[in-house]
Amino acid sequence: xxxxxxxxxxxxxxxxxxxxxxxxxxxxxxxxxxxxxxxxxxxxxxxxxxxxxxxxxxxxxxxxxxxxxxxxxxxxxxxxxxxxxxxxxxxxxxxxxxxxxxxxxxxxxxxxxxxxxxxxxxxxxxxxxxxxxxxxxxxxxxxxxxxxxxxxxxxxxxxxxxxxxxx
Amino acid sequence: xxxxxxxxxxxxxxxxxxxxxxxxxxxxxxxxxxxxxxxxxxxxxxxxxxxxxxxxxxxxxxxxxxxxxxxxxxxxxxxxxxxxxxxxxxxxxxxxxxxxxxxxxxxxxxxxxxxxxxxxxxxxxxxxxxxxxxxxxxxxxxxxxxxxxxxxxxxxxxxxxxxxxxxxxxxxxxxxxxx
Numbered sequence: 001x002x003x004x005x006x007x008x009x010x011x012x013x014x015x016x017x018x019x020x021x022x023x024x025x026x027x028x029x030x031x032x033x034x035x036x037x038x039x040x041x042x043x044x045x046x047x048x049x050x051x052x053x054x055x056x057x058x059x060x061x062x063x064x065x066x067x068x069x070x071x072x073x074x075x076x077x078x079x080x081x082x083x084x085x086x087x088x089x090x091x092x093x094x095x096x097x098x099x100x101x102x103x104x105x106x107x108x109x110x111x112x113x114x115x116x117x118x119x120x121x122x123x124x125x126x127x128x129x130x131x132x133x134x135x136x137x138x139x140x141x142x143x144x145x146x147x148x149x150x151x152x153x154x155x156x157x158x159x160x161x162x163x164x165x166x167x
Numbered sequence: 168x169x170x171x172x173x174x175x176x177x178x179x180x181x182x183x184x185x186x187x188x189x190x191x192x193x194x195x196x197x198x199x200x201x202x203x204x205x206x207x208x209x210x211x212x213x214x215x216x217x218x219x220x221x222x223x224x225x226x227x228x229x230x231x232x233x234x235x236x237x238x239x240x241x242x243x244x245x246x247x248x249x250x251x252x253x254x255x256x257x258x259x260x261x262x263x264x265x266x267x268x269x270x271x272x273x274x275x276x277x278x279x280x281x282x283x284x285x286x287x288x289x290x291x292x293x294x295x296x297x298x299x300x301x302x303x304x305x306x307x308x309x310x311x312x313x314x315x316x317x318x319x320x321x322x323x324x325x326x327x328x329x330x331x332x333x334x335x336x337x338x339x340x341x342x343x344x345x346x
Contacts, residue, residue: 003187003188003189003195003206004187004188004189006188006189006206006207006209006210007210007215007336009184009187009188009210009213010188010209010210010211010212010213010214010217011213011214011217012184012187012214012224013181013184013185013188013210013213013214013217014214014215014217014218014221015171015217015218015221016177016180016184017217017218018217018221018222019177019180020177021178021218021221021222021236022221022225023173023230024173024174024177025235025237026236026237027236027237028177028181028261028265029319030176030264030265030268031264031285031289032176033264034264034285034286034289035289035293037286038286038289038290038293039293041289041290042293042294043268046179053214053293053294053296053297053298053299053314054297055292055293055296055298056255056293056296064170068170070174071174073171073174073175073178074174074175074177074178074181075265075268076175076176076177076178077174077176077177077178077179077180077181077182078179078181078182078185078265078269078272078273079178079268079269079272080178080179080182080272081178081179081180081181081182081183081184081186081268081275082182082183082185082186082268082269082272082273083182083272084179084183085182085183086186086269086272086273086274087345089186089187089333091186091273091276092273093273093275094275094276094279095242095274095275095276096255096275096276097192097194097251097261097275097277098193098194098277099194104276105314107338108276108277108280109280110224110259110260111193111259111260111261111262111277111278111280111281111284112258112280112281112283112284112287113252113256113260113284114256114258114259114261114262114284114286115256115260115267115280115282115283115285115286115287115288116256116284116286116287116288116291117252117253117255117256117259117260117279117284117288118252118253118257118260118263118264118281118284118285118288119256119284119285119286119287119289119290119291119292120191120252120254120256120258120286120288120289120292121249121250121251121252121255121256122249122253122285122288122289123249123263123288123292123293123298124245124246124248124252124253124292124302124303125245125246125248125249125250125252125253126239126242126245126246126249126251126304127239128210128253128263128264128265129224129257129263129264129265129266130181130263130264130265131239132239132246132250133211133215134211134214134215134218135239136233137211137215137219138214138215138218138219138222138241139219139222139236139238139239139240139312140219140237140312140313140314140321140324140325140328141239141310141312141313142241142243142308142311142312142313142316143239143240143241143242143243143246143289143308143311144239144241144246145305145313146243146246147246147247147249147250147253148249148250148343149250149252149345150246150247150248150249150250150251150254151250151253151257152254153250153251153254153297154250154251154252154253154254154255154257154258155199155240155254155255155257156200157254157255157335158254158255158258158259158279159197159200159201159258159261161199162200162258162259164257165261165330166193166194166200166201166261167189167196167201
C-alpha cells in the first residue's frame with residue numbers, strides 16, 4: 001500500500017495541469033463533470049425545463065451538449081487512470097475507508113452527505129479543488145485563492161467534530 | 168478525434184497522479200485536517216508551483232501565449248461562501264470531487280457514496296439555482312489576479328508563492344515528525 005513520494009507526485013500532477021494549459025488552453029476540473037451529468041439527466045426527463053433553468057441551460061448550450069462536455073470526458077479519464085494506476089500497484093481493494101469509531105453504514109451515510117454539501121459548495125464557487133484550487137491557484141486567480149483558503153478554513157473548523165469518523 | 172482523446176488522455180494522467188500520491192484514500196486525505204499526514208498540502212502545492220512556474224517561464228520565453236489559457240473569473244463573495252460550504256463537505260466526505268472518482272475506481276465504497284452525493288448535491292443546487300442566481304452572479308470582479316490585487320509584477324507573486332510553498336513544506340515535515 002506504499003504510495004509515491006508526495007512531492008514527486010505533486011510535480012507530476014503539476015506537469016499534467018501544465019499540459020492541459022498548453023494543449024487544451026484550459027485547466028483541470030471535476031465538479032463540472034457532475035454538473036454536465038446532472039444537466040444531461042434533467043434534460044432527459046424534461047428538455048423544456050432544462051432549457052428554462054439558467055444553470056442547466058449553460059451546459060446544454062455547450063457544443064455537442066452535456067454528454068460531450070470536456071470535463072466529463074476528462075473525468076472518464078480520471079476513473080480509467082485511477083483504476084489503471086491502482087491495478088498496476090496492486091492497490092485495488094473493495095473496502096470502505098473509515099476511522100475506528102464509525103460503522104460502515106454510518107461512514108457511507110456521512111460520505112453521501114459530505115458529497116451533497118460539497119456539490120452545493122462547488123456550484124456556488126464555480127468549481128472545486130481541481131477547477132478552482134489547482135487550476136485557478138496556478139493561474140493566480142484571486143477568487144480561486146479565496147476559495148482555497150475558505151475551503152481549508154472550514155475543513156479545519158469542522159474536522160474536530162469528526163474525530164471518531166476518521167481517527 | 169482530438170476533442171475526445173485529449174481530455175481523456177489528460178484525465179487518465181490526472182487520475183493516475185492522484186492515485187499514486189495516495190489521494191484515493193479518504194483517511195490519508197483527512198490526515199491533513201488532524202495534522203497527522205500533510206500529503207494533501209504537499210501534493211497540491213508542488214502541483215500549483217510546478218504549473219505556475221511552467222506558465223510563467225514558457226510565457227516569458229515566448230513559447231506560449233498566456234492569454235490563450237482560460238482564466239477563471241472571480242465572484243468574490245459567492246466563492247468565499249462556496250468555499251466554506253465546500254470545505255465542510257470535504258471534511259465530512261474525506262474526498263473531493265476528483266479524488267472521489269479515484270477512490271471509487273480503486274474499489275472504495277466510500278468513494279462511490281461521495282460520487283452519488285456529489286451528483287445529488289449538484290442536481291439539487293441546479294434545481295434551486297433560480298433562487299440564488301442573484302447571489303451567484305454578485306460581486307463580479309472579472310479575470311482578477313493576485314499581481315493586480317497587490318499591484319506588483321507577476322514575477323513577484325510567483326516568487327512569493329514559491330517561497331511560501333517551500334516554507335510550508337519545511338513546516339509540514341516538522342509537523343509530521345512530531346505527530
